[in-house]
Amino acid sequence: MGGARRDGGGSVRSAGGGRPVSGGQVGAAETAGRGDDVLAARTRYDARSFAGAEGVLATLCSSGVLDAADLHITRRLARLCGEPVDEVAQIGAALAVRAVRFGSTCLAVSRVAEIVGPFPDVTPPALPAPDDLVRALSGSPLVRGADTGPLRPLVLASSADGPLLYLRKYFRQEQLIREALDARELTRPDVDAGAVAAAVEEVFGPAAPGSVDLQRLAAQMAAVSWTLVVAGGPGTGKTYTVARILSVLDRLSGGSMRIGLCAPTGRAAAQLQAAVSADDAAPPSVRAVTVHSLLGWRPGSTPRYGRGNKLPYDVVVVDETSMLSMTAMSKLLAAVRPDTRVILVGDPHQLASVEAGAVLADLVDREASATPVAVPPGAVDVHVFAGLDDRDRVERGVVTLQRGHRFGGGIAQVAAAINRGDADAVVALVADPELSEVSLVPPDELDGVRDDVEAWGAAMSRAGEQGDAAGALDALDAHRVLCAHRDGSWGVQGWSRRVVEWLAGGEAGTWQGRSPGAGTATSAIPHPGEPLLVTANNRQTATFNGDSGVVIRSGDTLEVVFRRGSEIRRLHPTRLADVVPLYAMTIHRSQGSQFDGVTVVLPPEGSELLTRELLYTAVTRARRHVRIVGSTEVLAAAVRRRVQRASGLRSPVTVTERDQL
């Protein structure tokens, strides 16, 4: 608790987290649902670790801007330098460590004031001005190196966003990504434009005159680009498009293409596998694995594939790229051959990786360092290409799918307003009686939510008792309560209790609600109709963290059933070690899932955790209907609060010659 832990990539993250702040270059996701007891323990721990901090550093520590890990690492770096490091440079270093802890890859020095903005205890001039920080850091042994040794743990770079301060490891990773992408943009695959047009026509059929088919355009661009980003919201057909892209590329290769298909998590990989297997357009026998498996990368070790041992694929597809950390992206790009096509798929507006980096969002917004090589005429539909608003972006290999194929127009309208940060529009839309798909419910008017929950429980109970696996799974996905927090009465804990009470008193009156305490493994015997959430990956049972299933009767025993694509899997409850009863779940955990109806529970007061990205992710989990429980003020504040992770990937950065890597 409260200390630092090293993840598989060796990055430094605080397990306890500091006080979460959002807006500017900070992120709040890491602190999801920590209880007061955890925070109290952290405070005690930090108080010991902060001993000896003086001046501004002490203020930043005691006010919660910095935590023990930030200070500890800064002191270590300063000690390793072997020369005295002045206080201002130490503050810069500590803020750079903190930036990584909150998901940024660097500290945007010109925006340091935003960090302390939400901390009332830190009054100006507690923090040095950006110019003073840059001056102190440039002359510091942390950046320029000490006379006694080669260690230079920090990198100070210039960018369009002003000076950026990096821990060297993250600068290296970012630089590797930048250089790899730049190099891949210098040429295009040597393909015959006529063959591309013919393969696209075979897969997509003849182009409808005058229509703008972005899925088709994505396939054309995949044929003529080494790197392609396929971005889009839920249900815009990203997976559908990937299956067709693979089919087009396979035709161009004469059927001999080697495909590496991967996703950041076990669950996302399993879902991708199911989706691709179910799509006749995709080449058969493609296997989706995690990015770690693809690279042969075990925790704490060096990946098997890398700079000196390239992956043996002609095309590598990464799904759910928004969840990919910068470390993983840098390892992946180091491992692909220059003549391997890389296709990155995902929704840049969703929550980013829990580790540092928001690589997909950065790549969508990235400015090219050079003019892109012209797209071969004849390979793309010229009238479509010419009429694009974002033609420059498409030329750089970023195609954003727009048309939703899954949910109703109302949800799409609200999601778009959330993405624009237009709080007034969101508030107006949820209050509009004409727009029935999304509504705002005051926290003391929960009758409608209760009706939904009771219908949900009753349908699961009925199907579970009857041993109807498909019916139970349909009922399970008919509704889901999603909370921003894990703990507290407005979190998963409190709402799980509330849901069990409702179920016990409603039509499902015989509900044998077991303790739904979040994070506690089930101890009692499950009952038919009980919804369960898997909390850890298990290769043997092919169940993954975030999967949900239902208990059903099967003769005189019980089974837990899960759905993966069109397949239903059945497991005896004793085979599932890491499951908890599922009555509500965090929005973070719901990523990658879809439900017919969703109830999104906002905390009663503005929570730093509640950001635009979190709200967007929650709302877009629903196919048909969303109820947001909370006040107008909290909703509007959430739309305005943005997690902007600082990074140097969006525009070119320059460093002193000595720092070129």
Ligand SMILES: Nc1ncnc2c1ncn2[C@@H]1O[C@H](COP(=O)(O)OP(=O)(O)OP(=O)(O)O)[C@@H](O)[C@H]1O
């Ligand atoms: N051009 C199309 N014509 C017909 N159906 C389509 C088309 N594009 C997508 N679909 C269908 O729309 C649904 C959603 O598509 P898909 O799953 O590919 O979206 P997605 O963007 O990958 O969604 P998510 O991000 O939620 O996984 C699927 O049933 C898919 O078959």
